Amino acid sequence: MIPGDKVMQSKYNNDNKSLQQIKLFEDSKIRSVWDDKEEQWYFSVVDVVAVLTESVNPRDYWFKMKKRVHSEDGIELSTICRQLKMQSADGKMSETDAANVKALPR
Numbered sequence: 860m861i862p863g864d865k866v867m868q869s870k871y872n873n874d875n876k877s878l879q880q881i882k883l884f885e886d887s888k889i890r891s892v893w894d895d896k897e898e899q900w901y902f903s904v905v906d907v908v909a910v911l912t913e914s915v916n917p918r919d920y921w922f923k924m925k926k927r928v929h930s931e932d933g934i935e936l937s938t939i940c941r942q943l944k945m946q947s948a949d950g951k952m953s954e955t956d957a958a959n960v961k962a963l964p965r
Contacts, residue, residue, distance in 0.1 A: 887906075887909065887910045888906060889902055889903060889906040889907060889910065890902070890903040890906050890945045890946070890955075891903070892943050892944075892945060892957060897959075899959050899960070900959065900960065901941060901943055901957035901958060901959055902957060902958060902959075902960075902963060903945055903955050903956070903957055904921055904940055904955070904956040904957060904958050904963075905917050905918050905921050905955060905956065907958075907963060908920055908921045908924075921956070924936070925937060937956065939958060939962040940956040940957060940958045940962065941956075941957050941958070942954040942955070942956065942957070943955065943957040945957070
């Protein structure tokens with residue numbers, strides 16, 4: 860576990876039988892899902908972008924970043940992410956871009 864990283868909430872998602880947690884990193888929430896088959900954590904890319912950039916609209920930041928990288932380098936960032944259901948702020952389960960620890964630094 861990363862220093863300053865704490866588990867705030869843990870529960871199982873009945874839809875895909877995966878463990879979901881909200882991790883705290885320097886008082887910021889990062890949603891995560893444990894994949895039993897791959898035996899690794901996936902983290903919400905939008906939440907990580909919010910922590911790293913301190914953007915007021917991290918979802919928009921991530922969208923524009925994907926477009927910019929695709930136009931400049933021809934790389935589709937969505938291909939290194941998976942769409943996983945995570946609980947949003949309104950309590951609903953919605954699909955969001957998620958990446959494992961290998962894909963996040965890219």
